[in-house]
Amino acid sequence: xxxxxxxxxxxxxxPDKVCDQVSDAILDxxxxxxxxxxxxxxxxxxxxxxxxxxxxxSNAKVDVKEIARNVIKDIGYTDKAIGFSADSVxxxxxxxxxxxxxxxxxxxxxxxxSQCEGKDVCVLQDAFDKIGAGDQGIMFGYACKxxxxxxxxxIILSHKLCAKLEEVRKQGVLDYLRPDGxxxxxxxxxxxxxxxxxxVVLSSQHNEKVSTEQLRKDLKxxxxxxxxxxxxxxxxTKYFINPTGRFEIGGPTGDSGLxxxxxxxxxxxxxxxxxxxxxxxxDPTKVDRSATYMARYVCKNVVASGLxxxxxxxxxxxxxxxxxxxxxxNTFGTGKLSDExxxxxxxxxxxxxxxxxxxxxxxRKPVYYKTASYGHFGKEGFAWEKTDKAQDLKKYL
Numbered sequence: 001x002x003x004x005x006x007x008x009x010x011x012x013x014x015p016d017k018v019c020d021q022v023s024d025a026i027l028d029x030x031x032x033x034x035x036x037x038x039x040x041x042x043x044x045x046x047x048x049x050x051x052x053x054x055x056x057x058s059n060a061k062v063d064v065k066e067i068a069r070n071v072i073k074d075i076g077y078t079d080k081a082i083g084f085s086a087d088s089v090x091x092x093x094x095x096x097x098x099x100x101x102x103x104x105x106x107x108x109x110x111x112x113x114s115q116c117e118g119k120d121v122c123v124l125q126d127a128f129d130k131i132g133a134g135d136q137g138i139m140f141g142y143a144c145k146x147x148x149x150x151x152x153x154x155i156i157l158s159h160k161l162c163a164k165l166e167e168v169r170k171q172g173v174l175d176y177l178r179p180d181g182x183x184x185x186x187x188x189x190x191x192x193x194x195x196x197x198x199x200v201v202l203s204s205q206h207n208e209k210v211s212t213e214q215l216r217k218d219l220k221x222x223x224x225x226x227x228x229x230x231x232x233x234x235x236x237t238k239y240f241i242n243p244t245g246r247f248e249i250g251g252p253t254g255d256s257g258l259x260x261x262x263x264x265x266x267x268x269x270x271x272x273x274x275x276x277x278x279x280x281x282x283d284p285t286k287v288d289r290s291a292t293y294m295a296r297y298v299c300k301n302v303v304a305s306g307l308x309x310x311x312x313x314x315x316x317x318x319x320x321x322x323x324x325x326x327x328x329x330n331t332f333g334t335g336k337l338s339d340e341x342x343x344x345x346x347x348x349x350x351x352x353x354x355x356x357x358x359x360x361x362x363x364r365k366p367v368y369y370k371t372a373s374y375g376h377f378g379k380e381g382f383a384w385e386k387t388d389k390a391q392d393l394k395k396y397l
Contacts, residue, residue, distance in 0.1 A: 013179020141295020
């Protein structure tokens with residue numbers, strides 16, 4: 001049976017990704033000064049204007065405007081003439097403290113309250129019971145054997161296309177490029193396995209001097225041909241390079257940007273459901289972020305252990321409650337054990353309470369800026385990408 005599946009990615013200069021990166025750079029700055037900072041920072045941007053808003057409670061002192069300008073400069077928006085630049089952008093900051101009502105549930109979970117009720121002095125049986133989930137919600141994780149990263153092939157290739165596009169721009173290989181860009185890869189599957197690439201879409205912002213013909217030739221040779229595996233390409237692969245012809249106006253000038261609007265780009269390219277919660281700008285007490293990272297960690301270790309060749313999990317949380325209210329596993333028929341049995345194993349082998357997740361995945365460290373472009377999963381250097389539990393899980397085979 002044949003079917004097509006498509007995923008997309010965007011460059012760091014895409015307007016939504018500009019906002020994600022500013023949000024996470026601000027989060028990192030607060031965590032560097034105070035690892036217990038509570039941060040929910042969102043950014044929106046348009047022509048030469050940016051708003052930084054949200055709720056932050058921290059002992060750290062941070063110049064958020066300076067951080068924002070540094071991020072914009074690092075991305076490459078330095079030319080005032082294109083309508084958005086680090087030096088000229090107007091930045092409005094509207095940040096308040098975290099809601100006291102939300103803090104009640106995070107600081108003292110329902111489990112902790114039940115243990116301490118009626119006691120003047122209370123020592124919890126388990127310190128990880130202290131913190132409750134910062135909100136209700138559902139979170140998904142996924143892993144499969146399509147790539148060495150244990151990620152779906154279409155999203156990995158889309159990320160690599162866009163990362164290469166940024167590289168040739170920043171290194172001056174194609175000096176007429178500007179920061180905004182998008183990529184998309186359609187993979188044909190045969191009996192559930194990738195067999196070939198059906199179509200490639202690549203669009204890049206550029207200056208007024210380059211011709212469309214030259215740009216299409218250069219992007220094919222310097223980006224597509226350098227990234228996509230030759231064994232997946234054939235004479236029927238279709239290429240759509242800057243299909244509208246011109247893309248001079250881009251970034252926040254061409255389209256407004258907003259934190260958290262690229263959640264499918266951030267995760268699995270549509271191969272796995274998404275609960276709806278975004279990541280960037282949120283500290284790890286927000287299970288939208290931390291529990292989704294844990295879900296990826298769980299799935300990756302299940303697949304790496306050989307218990308399944310494809311694994312999807314869903315966790316659900318209630319605000320102020322430490323333990324998830326449900327755990328669901330789907331191995332799409334590839335599991336060595338039943339999905340129900342695997343769910344029991346996951347609950348036994350992985351501590352899914354927010355405080356335990358934060359400690360296990362080292363989430364109070366300022367590591368988030370690096371997640372804000374080219375996906376949160378499938379990249380080295382993050383604790384949730386480790387497969388250190390795989391050996392333990394093999395005992396269930």
